[in-house]
Amino acid sequence: MKRLYAAVALAGVAALLGTMGYLVLTGRNDDPFAPCRSAQVAGGAGALGGPFALTAPDGRRMTEADVIAGPTILYFGYTFCPDVCPLDTARNAAAVDLLEERGILVTPVFITVDPARDTPEVVGEFAAYIHPRMLGLTGTPEEVRAAAQAYRVYFRANEGDPLTYLVDHSTFSYLALPGHGVVEVFRRETTPEQMADAVACFVGRAGGG
8 A cells, every 4th residue: 555655646746746847847937037037036026116106307296107108227216325226327328328228228217215316407417427328216205215115125314414315225126117116126246238238038928129
């Protein structure tokens, strides 16, 4: 009887392995972007993002649907940031230029986590300096907090001089596609070339390139 149970168990394992092998070989997967993904996000990248309403440099009110009208790379930071934000946004801008050379138009977006100092004019000047097509967004403290929470962005303003205080914040960049939402998260160590390759993969899988 024990031999019978063992045989049945082995047969079950073999069947399971065979099914897994078939799925891998045939490429069957519920996630069309699986070949492009590298980041591991709790709950999946699709758990990130959500509704927001912020203000553009020209005073326009923009929702997530307005902002993510095409392939978009979003970054949360602040214009007084002494080093991290300029480097990260410059990396994003470099990736956007590499993608444009491939015929893929991607919009870089900068969302402030420091609305007290970052007025529409200030974020507009910062964004334009980094890239001519970068969109800068700000809003009320409540609006900025809601947008940050949707993307699980951590930020906290430190005490100090009201003109020179620093803001601690997370430093991820988010790739979002219309109809799909956030599909990938990039860390600081990602190079412009790596980001461009990944974005091209996602856009291609989405049928946009």
